[in-house]
Amino acid sequence: MKVAYLYQRGSVIEMVKKAGLSIASLLCLLTLASDAQYRNASRDAIEQPEKVMEAVGVKPGMLIGEIGAGHGYFTFWLAKGVGETGKVYANDIDKSALAAIERRRASESVPNIETVLGTVDDPCLPAGALDMVFVVNAFHDLERPVELLANLLPALKPGTTVVVMDRDHERTPDSEGHFLTRAEVEEIVGRSVFEMVRVETFLRYHNLYILTARK
Incomplete structure (x- = not known):
């Protein structure tokens, strides 16, 4: 046009x-x-964001945190999923990545995204605010995952689900050890303040690890 x-x-x-x-x-x-x-x-074909959001229960009006949002591929899908009455807090430790999200947010007029600069062990998300948290294609790169999960806890409402979506080393061709096996993710989570509720395996390369805080 x-x-x-x-x-x-x-x-x-x-x-x-x-x-x-x-x-x-x-x-x-x-x-x-x-x-x-x-x-x-x-x-989109590989990660199927709409199917993922449906599987974990993303709904309009939710306040969602995303750790390691990068340049915002999944962020904008989440913003669409929560709608005008919801909000996505996009966290990263890379200022340039957050700036890219802010530029796209402005150019596409997506008001329900807020960027949050964090540290390697603290996502700095708003206290007691979040209905759900996503960590998409970032868990394997976390330098201090156990500490970060501990510092995430204060940002969650009671019963909040944390969704870790990460490539499975055993199902990813030519990963050269960059990605984690399911057992490695389970071991890390086992040392944290969270417990694994279930694992979804409907994606070709990724697992969805569904976590909740230990009681």
């Missing part, structure tokens, strides 16, 4: 020149956008 608009207004080339872009720059930007769309479509 934007392309059609450009044609209606005049030559695309003239418009690009007026914007101070070379044709090569325009082609590069279009290629990057196309590649990003392809990568997201491929990731």
Whole structure:
């Protein structure tokens, strides 16, 4: 539709020149956008965010924390899942990653996302606020997972579910030891203030580890 608009207004080339872009720059930007769309479509098929949210009970109005949100792939799915009456607190220790989320939040007008800068052992999420927490493709990279889980506890409402979605080393080709086995995740959780309630295995490469605080 934007392309059609450009044609209606005049030559695309003239418009690009007026914007101070070379044709090569325009082609590069279009290629990057196309590649990003392809990568997201491929990731959608592998990670099935809508199915994941349905499986763990994401509902409109929820306040959800996401630890290790990165550039926000899952964050924006969660924001859609909780709707206008809910909110997603996107945590990371990387300021540039959070800045990327903030730019996309502004460009797509998604008001129900708030970024939170944390540390390696404390996500710094709001106290007593969260109905659910996600850790998507980040658990295997946590430097101090047991300590971080302990510092997460004050942010949870009673009975809050923590969803750890991580690739299973035994089901991930060419992982070269980067990802954790199910047994390794269970061992880490066993040393923490949480207990594992169940494990969902319907995704091709990932496990969903469902945790709750120990009583």
